[in-house]
Amino acid sequence: MLNPSAAKALESDLSFLKTSLDDADRAMYARDLWPRHHLAVRAGDVAAHKPHAIVWPTSTDDVVRLVKWAHQNNVSLVPFGAGSGVCAGVLPTPDVIIVDVKQMDRWRKFDPNGPWLDVESGHMGVPLEEKLNRKGLTLGHFPSSILCSTSGGWVAARSAGQCSGYYGKIEDMILDLELVTGTGEVVTLPRRAEGRSLLPLIVGSEGTLGIITSSTFRLHPVPTARAFGAWSFPTTEEGWEAMRAMFQSGLRPAVSRLYDPFDAMLAKQGKHKGAKKPTGSAPGLGALALRTLLKRPGFVNDVLHSEWGGKLMGGAMLVVIFEGEGDAPARSMEQARAMLEKINGSYEGEGPAQNWLKHRYSVSYRQAPVFASGAFVDTMEVAARWSSLGALYDGVRRALGEHVFVMAHMSHAYPDGCCIYFSFAGSGAPDAKGDWREACETTYDRAWRAALKAAVDAGGTLAHHHGAGRSKAPRLPQELGVGLDVLRQVKRVFDPKGIMNPGSLGI
Numbered sequence: 001m002l003n004p005s006a007a008k009a010l011e012s013d014l015s016f017l018k019t020s021l022d023d024a025d026r027a028m029y030a031r032d033l034w035p036r037h038h039l040a041v042r043a044g045d046v047a048a049h050k051p052h053a054i055v056w057p058t059s060t061d062d063v064v065r066l067v068k069w070a071h072q073n074n075v076s077l078v079p080f081g082a083g084s085g086v087c088a089g090v091l092p093t094p095d096v097i098i099v100d101v102k103q104m105d106r107w108r109k110f111d112p113n114g115p116w117l118d119v120e121s122g123h124m125g126v127p128l129e130e131k132l133n134r135k136g137l138t139l140g141h142f143p144s145s146i147l148c149s150t151s152g153g154w155v156a157a158r159s160a161g162q163c164s165g166y167y168g169k170i171e172d173m174i175l176d177l178e179l180v181t182g183t184g185e186v187v188t189l190p191r192r193a194e195g196r197s198l199l200p201l202i203v204g205s206e207g208t209l210g211i212i213t214s215s216t217f218r219l220h221p222v223p224t225a226r227a228f229g230a231w232s233f234p235t236t237e238e239g240w241e242a243m244r245a246m247f248q249s250g251l252r253p254a255v256s257r258l259y260d261p262f263d264a265m266l267a268k269q270g271k272h273k274g275a276k277k278p279t280g281s282a283p284g285l286g287a288l289a290l291r292t293l294l295k296r297p298g299f300v301n302d303v304l305h306s307e308w309g310g311k312l313m314g315g316a317m318l319v320v321i322f323e324g325e326g327d328a329p330a331r332s333m334e335q336a337r338a339m340l341e342k343i344n345g346s347y348e349g350e351g352p353a354q355n356w357l358k359h360r361y362s363v364s365y366r367q368a369p370v371f372a373s374g375a376f377v378d379t380m381e382v383a384a385r386w387s388s389l390g391a392l393y394d395g396v397r398r399a400l401g402e403h404v405f406v407m408a409h410m411s412h413a414y415p416d417g418c419c420i421y422f423s424f425a426g427s428g429a430p431d432a433k434g435d436w437r438e439a440c441e442t443t444y445d446r447a448w449r450a451a452l453k454a455a456v457d458a459g460g461t462l463a464h465h466h467g468a469g470r471s472k473a474p475r476l477p478q479e480l481g482v483g484l485d486v487l488r489q490v491k492r493v494f495d496p497k498g499i500m501n502p503g504s505l506g507i
């Protein structure tokens with residue numbers, strides 16, 4: 001619980017803020033979308049993670065007064081955007097106050113000729129993009145969670161959008177940001193053309209150094225033309241060699257997504273991401289079949305990832321979209337087509353790429369029905385240089401595959417490397433009372449532990465755009481080495497009392 005003197009002072013000292021101590025609000029803010037915590041929620045258990053209170057500042061001034069009060073009273077704060085994070089970046093305890101910044105969504109400065117925009121951190125993704133589009137501009141940032149995430153959350157978690165191949169990740173878009181540090185000081189950190197820039201310390205800091213109150217982003221004209229194409233490849237490896245060739249030749253498709261054979265088969269059937277309408281909440285026969293298969297994930301993975309399994313499913317599939325002005329996208333597509341067909345790609349037409357674009361945000365916002373039937377689903381996104389990609393793909397797939405059913409796609413590529421996005425599903429045997437939670441949590445933890453170790457062992461990163469939160473923090477020492485000590489020192493400067501999102505990133 002919050003220390004008693006702070007709890008007593010809270011309502012009078014923070015009377016300038018909209019504040020809630022209501023039990024229902026506290027239950028709503030007890031989580032982000034970390035799948036392991038869904039298992040607790042499914043079992044009706046959110047009590048351990050309800051915050052003491054939630055506050056909604058409306059200006060930087062509000063944030064400064066709040067943080068100074070928290071600093072004086074030794075109260076921990078957890079910044080909150082839209083709670084769409086998936087690695088327990090927000091997992092409050094009863095002694096913290098959640099700071100929901102969504103009422104801070106003003107445009108502070110806008111230069112249509114720059115073009116750039118300084119926008120407050122609580123702006124939701126879709127309305128931001130729609131307002132820019134009405135002015136003929138785009139941010140170019142399209143995470144699949146664009147409907148349920150904020151501009152500040154993107155910066156804090158170092159997000160990547162679906163068109164990262166052309167527009168880059170959020171760290172490539174940001175020009176400066178305003179931060180209220182853990183002592184309540186306001187600092188503006190610009191991207192600097194020379195010398196040292198502190199901006200990269202804050203991008204990806206996941207609420208551990210302060211509250212980002214606004215960010216200035218580079219903008220682009222809305223594209224007026226697009227070109228679409230898709231190719232199948234006998235194996236996933238040949239598919240990523242094709243991506244490497246494209247990016248190293250200087251081509252910059254906005255979208256290039258390579259699906260492994262099982263993922264490709266689902267994509268071809270249009271069964272991806274909510275294309276199927278939800279059918280009520282009761283787990284159906286599909287869930288039962290899935291759970292039966294998940295009892296032997298090793299066997300299922302071996303079959304699906306065998307050479308003949310891959311052939312039977314039609315091989316891997318690469319979906320490509322270029323965008324820009326005039327005939328530039330069509331010309332780039334012609335160049336890509338000549339290149340991809342020389343290296344074993346068979347042209348599948350424009351349909352799969354157009355279909356992908358149509359369903360790009362078809363993410364279901366219900367809890368995945370498999371959770372109701374004693375199973376779980378999750379994703380893991382890691383990255384490596386091209387030379388280590390094979391080891392990373394094989395290592396993580398094998399490590400996960402011992403415990404859960406796994407498939408993968410690659411959706412963010414660069415001249416020097418690529419991100420691999422694993423999706424997996426698992427289960428466990430229920431206890432005598434028919435309770436699944438503990439068994440699922442055991443399988444879940446084993447799978448993640450093995451996969452994170454395999455990622456570091458293969459020379460890959462622990463994450464590419466979801467952040468590390470609390471779920472990946474135990475492996476950060478292996479990935480960062482001395483870098484973690486540097487982060488701890490940096491935290492001492494920005495947040496000497498350690499009140500900002502304590503426990504996240506293990507710092």
Ligand SMILES: Cc1cc2nc3c(=O)[nH]c(=O)nc-3n(C[C@H](O)[C@H](O)[C@H](O)COP(=O)(O)OP(=O)(O)OC[C@H]3O[C@@H](n4cnc5c(N)ncnc54)[C@H](O)[C@@H]3O)c2cc1C
Binds near residue numbers: 157
């Ligand atoms: C269905 C789904 C699809 C997704 N797809 C993508 C994707 O395509 N690309 C991608 O990058 N991510 C994706 N994500 C992950 C998630 O949406 C991103 O991490 C997003 O950037 C989080 O934004 P948010 O506003 O919801 O932040 P939150 O979840 O509220 O917070 C994330 C972290 O940042 C901190 N934080 C939030 N706001 C601030 C602030 N103003 N100042 C300081 N710290 C802050 C929080 O304390 C927390 O540690 C997806 C998630 C889901 C559920």
